[in-house]
Amino acid sequence: MTPAAHPTPSPQHAPSQAAPSRLIPSQYTPSRHAPELRAAARHLGRRRFFTVTGAAAALAFATNLPTAGVAAAAELDAAKITENPFTLGVGSGDPLPGSVLLWTRLAPAPFQADSGLPQQRVTVQWELAHDAKFRRIARRGATDAHPEFHHTVHVEVGDLAPDRVYYYRFRTGSWISETGRTRTAPATAAGVADLTLAAVSCQAYHDGYFTAYGHLAEDDVDVVFHLGDYLYEYAVNSVGGARNYTDRTLPDLFNRETVTLEEYRLRYALYKSDPDLRAAHAAHPFVVTWDDHETENNYADDIPENDVPPEEFLLRRAAAYRAYWENQPLRRPQRPQGPDMQLYRRLRWGRLAQFDILDTRQYRTDQANGDGWKTPTPESEAESQTLPGLTQERWLTDGWQQSTALWNVIPQQVVFARRNNATAGNTTLSMDSWDGYPASRERLLAGAEAAGVENLMVLTGDVHVSYGFDIKRDFADQNSRTMGTEIVTTSISSGKDGAARPANWAGYLAANPHMKHYNGQRGYVTVALGQSAANVDFKTVGAVTTPGASITTAASFVTEVGEQGLKPA
Template sequence: MADLRSRRLDMSRRHALKTFGGGAIAALGLTIGAPLLAAPVFRTYPFQLGVASGEPAPDGFVIWTRLAPDPLSIGYGMPAAAVEVEWLVASDERMRDIVARGTAYARPELGHAVHVAVAGLEPNRPYWYRFVVGRERSAIGRSRTTPSVGQPLDRLRFAVAGCQNYEEGYYTAHRFLAAEEADFVYCYGDYIYEYRENRFRNRSKGPVEVVRPHAGDEIYTIDDYRRRYAQYKMDVDLQAAHAAAPWFMTWDDHEIDNNWVGAIDQDGTPEALFNLRRQMAVQAYYEHMPLRASALPVGPAMQLYRQAQFGDLMDFNLLDTRQYRTDQPCDDKWGIPCKDIDGDNAQVLGQRQESWLFNKLGSSNARWQVLAQQVMMMDLDRMPGPEHTENLDSWAGYRVPRNRVLEQITTLGLDSVVVLTGDEHQNYAGELHMDGRRPGSKPIATEFVATSISSGGDGEDQRESTKAIQRENASLKWHNSQRGYVVCDVKSDRWMTEFKTVDCVTERGGQLRTRKRMTVEHGAPDSLSDG
């Protein structure tokens, strides 16, 4: 036994030497049975993945980092032991007036990620933060607390972004987003893509070489997912966007597997086995996002639906349209719908989340109510012609639960509901009707769909196919097929959405412009028009 313990100690010493350098052994406290809690000396910068904040509240927010000196290697350059990390929050950007500080442990069980729930701060103001480990300092991040509940609020300005396939473009849009000085960012999902490395993709005009390839095969294990998140988070433009404002995170499908719902994937994998993959994916998701401890995974499950309130101006309901959804109807095909889209037992939110949402809507006293979610609610005919064509991975494939949500909004007498959506890799602005595409009825709510950061490549201003869809669907008021993000400028009497687009993501140096402004007046969902 003594020989075995000696060999383990020797292995730990060699690992520490390789990771941190020769001066680290004494600082690490490498004695038999002693945890690695003292400050190490790193050979390579440990904050390779940047910093982030999220989940803002009136008295604080979550700050995040992950120690990873060698992000893409197995073990990512860290020892299998806890490391103490100091955190600081200041009222000024130079970090001179420290208003909160403490220590946290970066633990191997969570990939040496650090989640600190900072509290005791003043409402509705900016703060700055950083982390320190040993002699290393992270970048400085900026966060912001929310207004007190019910506090009169004149204006709110926030961004919406997501769908950032690493292989299909640079994160130019994130660099511009970082300069927006947004109160917060809502990420609707597809933060990573699970696909294997590809040298090229087949397009309608022939094969196109990818901009920058994924590292490795399709991802299944915890090491796979950690490595994929690390590759994405090493992008400095994404790091800049995270450091500029607090983020609210939700997921869509690619954080686990394309078009997954519940315990079902698109390949017919047995549920027990797919749940093992989900468990790896949701742990890695938590490790890399600025989420509260309430979202800590339990097996393959994770609590992501929640509400944030912004004074008396806006109630922001974040939804999860993947984890509790029933299987897509009609074999999950993009095309002519079958009778299953009218199934009485179909679910998108699941019964518990749906009841929670209806209670939140019913108790809201805010001027605006927001449904921040993932897949389109507008019921669009996607291929004009003699037969109706649906995207069955959207709410259009689930008519009964879609109608329940719209009926509840109507029953409650809510007339200023805005739905924020992603997934489509295009910009859309339109109206939600109980009767789908048919004109003549008053809209119930407004939907803004934000395009992708990079997924889909450069795109084009307006596709001919989508022009035809807009002609066929009176509820769709505008569309665009370029990359970018959305900025929502919210006042008591009107909501303005700015669609920000970049002209190129397949090469660096793309330029930003505000492609369109769309405005809807408070209490008048039929007023959607050019801003």
């Protein structure tokens, strides 16, 4: 996968400052909170630190940590680490034709705020090999795990062959990590026969076990797309919520909502302590994007869910974004600056597929009419409403103009297709999804049409059920052109066990003829992209409130090149 040049946003990533475009309305009103708030979150001074109270003070500190790599901290003799520091596993991400990104974190005591390490940098060796026994080393080197970034490690290994599988591991002192498996993407101009991806989302620890990840670790896929809600900000009690532990007791420090940098970091430690999640990361490279719960439920840009001052929320957002980057296999261009983080990016898999990974949370205008299910209003249908932000909209449509890929795939967060929720004779739509931003959706559909995109696929998470949609050019006219397909993966655990046919199953399908699949169980989805068709398998587990459930393929579909639309396989 070769990234296009990363867009260079303004300090606010300001959509309103973009050049005019026939697809983008000129009357967009930027967020009511000016750039000086973001500047304050980046540069909050010592005097302000001591005048802000409670959580905001801790967050202020979070935005002022020094840049890792300056070797400001003294070095710890790794021989003094007496407990295994690789408790949270290994991972890789964003594969490119000649490069892989390797991740780990040193945490001998992961449920302690300091992870059991002093505020000193630690030298970590890494190895990349052609074989799992490390007899044929491809590359090796050393890097520092800095306390400023909570002793996380991000190694960008270059000068590799394209389209190859590699194995990797880390070492510090006498300790060696588990072995991870990763791969490079094919060369940008390479003719590629096929690619199998998995899509996952929504893994509330307190709602159940990550059983689906254990099965995904054994599945034969090339890359995993995580579409958001990697963690949840809500409190986790001593028995792990629905996990109902009888053999362990979680510390009280998890039994509160995450607000501070320390709390977000600890929450990642809790999630990554799950063996199935660690196994999936070790088995496959991940491409990640966030939704809302990595920070706070249903926030929109700098507007929080509740009545919190915007400057305080931006500080919370800075802490959440920093912890996200620290704990995910992300490259250097994604490293956050205060409350801003460039997460949308473009990756390629030869000439077979272009992946435009979106961020539909950081730049959106506020949800009209609240963020629930509402009847559309002039406010929600206004041209000024945008879900990805106008700069990102233009980046996406411009990318389609330049694309030479057979498949154009959009990994993103919330449901793109129209979902009529017909109850008591009224049609209501979700104001938090693309239905709450129809003008934004129309601009993208017009952009895809203008670019001549023929095989469009949207990958979606968020809703804790799986859907399969035909993407209609006009959702009010079922006879309009089918422009592509939307594949919505269910949750890993959020929503607890679920049901194959939720109570509204029949009515929902009847109200939405373009909806071809609906299932309410937990699991994930795999998509095999080929030269003539894509094959889609919706995979589910029977339960997540008890561990060890088996997995089954609940439904399979195919969509053909040049003739979009889901058909039973």
